[in-house]
Amino acid sequence: MALFRALVLFFFFFFLTNVSLLLNFTNAEDPFAFYNFEVTYLTASPLGVPQQVIAINGKFPGPTINVTTNNNVVVNVRNKLDENLLLHWSGVQQRRSSWQDGVLGTNCPIPPKWNWTYQFQVKDQIGSFFYFPSLNMQRAAGGFGGFIINNRPIIPIPFDTPHGDIVIMIGDWYTRNHTDLRKDLDAGKDLGMPDGVLINGKGPYRYNDTLVPDGIDFEQFDVHPGKTYRLRVHNVGVSTSLNFRIQSHNLLLAESEGSYTVQQNYTSLDIHVGQSYSFLVTMDQNASSDYYIVASARFVNESRWQRVTGVGILRYTNSKGKAHGPLPPPPDDEFDKTFSMNQARSIRWNVSASGARPNPQGSFRYGSINVTEIYVLRNKPREKINGKNRATLSGISFVNPSTPIRLADKYKLKGVYKLDFPTNPITGPPQAKTSVINGTYRGFMEIILQNNDTKMHSYHLDGYAFFVVGMDYGEWTNNSRGTYNKWDGIARTTAQVYPGAWTAILVSLDNVGVWNLRTENLDNWYLGQETYIRVVNPEANNKTELPMPDNALFCGALGKLQKPQDISAGASIGKNTVKLLFTWLVFVCALIPIF
Ligand SMILES: *[C@@H]1O[C@H](CO)[C@@H](O)[C@H](O)[C@H]1NC(C)=O
Ligand SMILES: *[C@@H]1O[C@H](CO)[C@@H](O)[C@H](O)[C@H]1NC(C)=O
Ligand SMILES: *[C@@H]1O[C@H](CO)[C@@H](O)[C@H](O)[C@H]1NC(C)=O
Ligand SMILES: *[C@@H]1O[C@H](CO)[C@@H](O)[C@H](O)[C@H]1NC(C)=O
Ligand SMILES: *[C@@H]1O[C@H](CO)[C@@H](O)[C@H](O)[C@H]1NC(C)=O
Ligand SMILES: *[C@@H]1O[C@H](CO)[C@@H](O)[C@H](O)[C@H]1NC(C)=O
Ligand SMILES: *[C@@H]1O[C@H](CO)[C@@H](O)[C@H](O)[C@H]1NC(C)=O
Ligand SMILES: *[C@@H]1O[C@H](CO)[C@@H](O)[C@H](O)[C@H]1NC(C)=O
Ligand SMILES: *[C@@H]1O[C@H](CO)[C@@H](O)[C@H](O)[C@H]1NC(C)=O
Ligand SMILES: *[C@@H]1O[C@H](CO)[C@@H](O)[C@H](O)[C@H]1NC(C)=O
Ligand SMILES: *[C@@H]1O[C@H](CO)[C@@H](O)[C@H](O)[C@H]1NC(C)=O
Ligand SMILES: *[C@@H]1O[C@H](CO)[C@@H](O)[C@H](O)[C@H]1NC(C)=O
Numbered sequence: 001m002a003l004f005r006a007l008v009l010f011f012f013f014f015f016l017t018n019v020s021l022l023l024n025f026t027n028a029e030d031p032f033a034f035y036n037f038e039v040t041y042l043t044a045s046p047l048g049v050p051q052q053v054i055a056i057n058g059k060f061p062g063p064t065i066n067v068t069t070n071n072n073v074v075v076n077v078r079n080k081l082d083e084n085l086l087l088h089w090s091g092v093q094q095r096r097s098s099w100q101d102g103v104l105g106t107n108c109p110i111p112p113k114w115n116w117t118y119q120f121q122v123k124d125q126i127g128s129f130f131y132f133p134s135l136n137m138q139r140a141a142g143g144f145g146g147f148i149i150n151n152r153p154i155i156p157i158p159f160d161t162p163h164g165d166i167v168i169m170i171g172d173w174y175t176r177n178h179t180d181l182r183k184d185l186d187a188g189k190d191l192g193m194p195d196g197v198l199i200n201g202k203g204p205y206r207y208n209d210t211l212v213p214d215g216i217d218f219e220q221f222d223v224h225p226g227k228t229y230r231l232r233v234h235n236v237g238v239s240t241s242l243n244f245r246i247q248s249h250n251l252l253l254a255e256s257e258g259s260y261t262v263q264q265n266y267t268s269l270d271i272h273v274g275q276s277y278s279f280l281v282t283m284d285q286n287a288s289s290d291y292y293i294v295a296s297a298r299f300v301n302e303s304r305w306q307r308v309t310g311v312g313i314l315r316y317t318n319s320k321g322k323a324h325g326p327l328p329p330p331p332d333d334e335f336d337k338t339f340s341m342n343q344a345r346s347i348r349w350n351v352s353a354s355g356a357r358p359n360p361q362g363s364f365r366y367g368s369i370n371v372t373e374i375y376v377l378r379n380k381p382r383e384k385i386n387g388k389n390r391a392t393l394s395g396i397s398f399v400n401p402s403t404p405i406r407l408a409d410k411y412k413l414k415g416v417y418k419l420d421f422p423t424n425p426i427t428g429p430p431q432a433k434t435s436v437i438n439g440t441y442r443g444f445m446e447i448i449l450q451n452n453d454t455k456m457h458s459y460h461l462d463g464y465a466f467f468v469v470g471m472d473y474g475e476w477t478n479n480s481r482g483t484y485n486k487w488d489g490i491a492r493t494t495a496q497v498y499p500g501a502w503t504a505i506l507v508s509l510d511n512v513g514v515w516n517l518r519t520e521n522l523d524n525w526y527l528g529q530e531t532y533i534r535v536v537n538p539e540a541n542n543k544t545e546l547p548m549p550d551n552a553l554f555c556g557a558l559g560k561l562q563k564p565q566d567i568s569a570g571a572s573i574g575k576n577t578v579k580l581l582f583t584w585l586v587f588v589c590a591l592i593p594i595f
Contacts, residue, residue, distance in 0.1 A: 021314050036057070040081070047195055052177050093124075106407075146232060223283045252280040337498070346487070420438075438534060472501060
């Protein structure tokens with residue numbers, strides 16, 4: 001009986017949820033959380049058209065990783081797709097270990113049928129993030145899921161503990177799969193208008209018989225009247241900025257990508273591609289009916305984009321009927337291009353709230369630190385380089401090296417990349433090359449993102465949270481610094497840059513490694529709108545950067561170092577797991593008296 005119970009408990013812990021228990025590994029003082037991710041294709045019809053989506057453990061979107069600051073996270077990823085794979089943990093800072101970042105600059109891809117185990121510590125961080133497959137437009141087919149880092153129990157959160165925690169992934173969606181989207185881009189075409197917006201992998205509720213076909217599965221959230229929920233909303237789409245709103249409910253903004261914000265109510269908030277927000281939503285309505293949850297395309301011709309609208313349902317347990325009538329309206333600002341930007345500027349850091357540490361977030365006085373290096377990065381509409389359609393940053397379209405930058409450094413390979421990314425956009429014809437930013441360890445970098453494209457962009461930096469200190473329309477000049485917020489600019493990982501406008505960010509380069517800086521717009525990212533910031537501690541040691549993991553994959557010029565993987569096992573239970581299972585059984589049996 002005890003053994004049976006132990007087995008049940010074991011499977012429950014190991015396969016279904018995260019386990020946070022002390023084990024005798026490295027970093028053993030901090031708890032471990034284990035996950036097994038099997039990445040496969042799955043046929044789904046979110047918009048009524050069957051297509052291959054990317055699922056994790058058979059789920060689309062994938063399971064939520066839910067851990068606590070300083071946990072050691074172990075994710076064994078098995079690639080059952082027919083193409084290379086890397087999972088990237090967007091916004092998770094990978095302190096001292098870009099080895100685990102899951103982008104081509106730091107990791108060799110996981111070949112089909114292989115598995116690779118990520119292991120990293122979610123150090124000094126709290127907040128709402130997400131993971132997704134980083135290669136080849138795969139995110140356009142799914143493979144994403146939530147990634148929550150909870151406060152340690154000793155550190156108070158700056159609001160009452162919510163009654164529930166709800167993860168919401170919103171994003172534009174094409175009924176063409178990622179391989180077809182890639183073909184279009186390779187052929188120099190635009191992707192065109194998306195076919196819809198999904199909420200948690202599901203199509204719109206049929207709020208209008210003309211606009212929404214019959215038989216589409218929609219997302220519904222069941223809630224209790226009077227209770228407050230934390231909604232963690234992520235835009236995981238391809239390139240569309242979305243306005244998020246809930247009929248008759250206020251969204252009390254509480255957190256953005258790892259920082260607690262000054263808490264303010266919004267009736268709707270613009271969420272750009274790659275961005276994450278936590279809202280506290282109190283179920284304070286009379287439940288005379290269900291309520292619409294809407295994610296609609298922003299800055300587009302509403303009448304043409306009407307069918308590209310995500311609609312879900314908020315249902316009170318005492319609801320008296322179905323949601324009906326028109327959707328709550330989007331912001332009425334067709335002729336006011338500063339509305340959305342003013343909303344973005346209103347998102348501020350709560351300097352007195354504790355973050356991952358007990359001391360207030362604002363005790364890091366970023367406004368009084370001297371900038372040591374300045375980069376002005378400018379994008380442009382796509383242009384042709386050597387006859388190919390490419391996207392550029394400062395005139396350079398990034399070419400991924402066949403050997404990851406971090407590995408090339410480790411093995412002292414020359415010529416893989418150049419540390420010559422320019423501090424100002426190049427004049428003259430655009431170039432396609434592997435050009436990387438030379439970051440100075442412990443430097444304080446100012447980056448100006450100037451959007452000279454006609455589309456909205458959001459830019460993301462791996463390895464760090466940066467301070468968003470300013471944004472405005474027009475060209476950035478030295479005088480623009482006078483408008484910077486030097487006190488409570490939000491620290492986050494993904495910042496929007498409006499077309500014809502600039503956004504200025506400040507970042508403290510205290511995390512050694514090679515870190516991706518990219519547009520989150522998948523099409524432009526695929527076409528080269530990215531670079532890396534390389535941050536090296538001249539006194540190399542294992543304190544500021546963790547050693548290369550034992551299981552590191554090799555490729556490119558180092559491909560001959562790679563041992564073949566025994567893929568015959570197929571299933572994710574290998575010899576080692578059995579060994580581990582035994583250890584676990586012993587361990588869990590020892591725990592039985594506690595239960
Ligand atoms: C994507 O769709 C095309 C047909 O449009 C099909 O040939 C291809 O195999 C699909 N790719 C995947 C990965 O399912
Ligand atoms: C692949 O998974 C097995 C367990 O299923 C594990 O022992 C092995 O370390 C994994 N391989 C890598 C490279 O992470
Ligand atoms: C900021 O955080 C503090 C500390 O938790 C909290 O008491 C306060 O209400 C927050 N302020 C705002 C405006 O959100
Ligand atoms: C995450 O785990 C915490 C407890 O550790 C729980 O309260 C919360 O509901 C979980 N969130 C999700 C989305 O599973
Ligand atoms: C449904 O949408 C169409 C197209 O926008 C519109 O003409 C029609 O009035 C809507 N129907 C209802 C019942 O709102
Ligand atoms: C936000 O709106 C709710 C009602 O939905 C209200 O009770 C609350 O006081 C408001 N909070 C702030 C900070 O404005
Ligand atoms: C519930 O609220 C709606 C909208 O505020 C209102 O029209 C309706 O009369 C209310 N119903 C009841 C039963 O109070
Ligand atoms: C928006 O699209 C509709 C339908 O295609 C068109 O009639 C209208 O002129 C467009 N409006 C603008 C401002 O482009
Ligand atoms: C910043 O630079 C100014 C002069 O350029 C200097 O006086 C000041 O001490 C510096 N501050 C810090 C924190 O280094
Ligand atoms: C990179 O910057 C460091 C200072 O941080 C400098 O010593 C080094 O020469 C630079 N490397 C190149 C290639 O410019
Ligand atoms: C792009 O830059 C050019 C030259 O500075 C300027 O004339 C144009 O208005 C800019 N366009 C946008 C959308 O920023
Ligand atoms: C870092 O750790 C690795 C393996 O644990 C070891 O081989 C190496 O010598 C260490 N390097 C330094 C500079 O301590």
